[in-house]
Amino acid sequence: MHVLLELLKKEVVPAEGCTEPIAVAYAVSLAAEQLEGEITSIQLWLSGNIIKNAMGVGIPGTGQTGLPIAATLGAVVKRSDKKLEILSGLSQEQVQQANVMIDHKLLEVQLKDTSEKLYIEARVHSRGQTATAILAKSHTNLVFLSKDGKTLYPENGAAGYEADESSKAVEDRGSVDEIYEFIRTVPFEDIRFLLDGVRMNKAISDEGLAGSYGLQVGKRMSQQSTVNIFGNDLASGIIAATAAASDARMDGSPMPVMTTAGSGNQGIACTLPVIALAKRLGKDEELLARALALSNLITMHIKDYIGRLSPLCGSGIAGGTGANSGIIYLLGGSLDQIKHGIQNTIASLSGMICDGAKSTCALKIATATNAAMQAATLAMNDISPTSNDGVIFDEVEDTIRNMERLVKEGMGATDATILNIMLSKGGMMGGGEL
Structure with a gap:
């Protein structure tokens, strides 16, 4: 295999x-x-x-x-x-x-x-x-x-x-080039199982849109009213569908989620934008499965560097970048355009911190989904940042590796600071002691 x-x-x-x-x-x-x-x-x-x-x-x-x-x-x-x-x-x-x-x-x-x-x-x-x-x-x-x-x-x-x-296989997860070659050539039947996640994550998204979970980020964005300035366009619908799934999950919905690299929110963030776009564009199951394989593997690739648990938001940064790659693939983008998209998304989201799992994760996922679509639009027009821009290097693999440096060298005390802030509020343990 x-x-x-x-x-x-x-x-x-x-x-x-x-x-x-x-x-x-x-x-x-x-x-x-x-x-x-x-x-x-x-x-x-x-x-x-x-x-x-x-x-x-x-x-x-x-x-x-x-x-x-x-x-x-x-x-x-x-x-x-x-x-x-x-x-x-x-x-x-x-x-x-x-x-x-x-x-x-x-x-x-x-x-x-x-x-x-x-x-x-x-x-x-x-x-x-x-x-x-x-x-x-x-x-x-x-x-x-x-x-x-x-x-x-x-x-x-x-x-x-x-x-x-x-975890042992981390070093074998390959580069963006190798991932792209794999998802283009792997037999469809071998990755058809990813469509199980389509049904599962779409179901909890629908639940979040219909119910009153958490901050109702997805539900309120999807409703047309005088207090919703997002409109009824394609991008707003994709953001709403993705955020709604996190709304439901973070508020304790008993519905299962298909996770990615140990996180349900990462699974939501990297798959639902791809699922929603494929439906709107009328793409077939095979193209969707290949796009999902790409989005999942890019998410895992980035997670290899920022860590299983991290001071950086894995759902936003890794999941959003994975979604961006899947979106570009659905749009017929090339390998170079997928790399542009990764660079664009990391340039936008690299500073997003993780302050725990809670209702506001839906806000971060909505932000990441918006950034993923914005980055995809630029990438499809062959626009990408260069090594003159912040943490971005000319080679996409170097940019991804910079996420590890950001965590290990630049954010050593961030997790402890976030945890201390959270604990200072009192009552956060839901009745337990620390």
């Missing part, structure tokens, strides 16, 4: 709810499944990025936000085999059980002193028993599992932080 096809199959997967709190629920469930009897306490040690992205987001099927309800539900449902869909189909009884655990103050959350951006350590206690599960580097990458001091995983007994297979 071609490495890029393998990556698509591993990195484009369904999830229900924001992936950071869902990953916490998954870790707690892994530990709780090892125990017998009633759970007496849950201790979490989490990296700052996990806390930042889990504090203000709605948890599907609960009407609640934050880490506490996600973590305690992991102990209640005990179905780690569902991974990122672990909280699907919750019953009210399960939600009530989880809230009882919160009310009885069985949950303790602490910030882990670690350089690892994605780190979740869950230690769960019952009477006379203790189990620990550790995830690192990616949302479902189990690196350690133990019960009563006996290591269950890995079998050699040593906890480690080896990346899972998708």
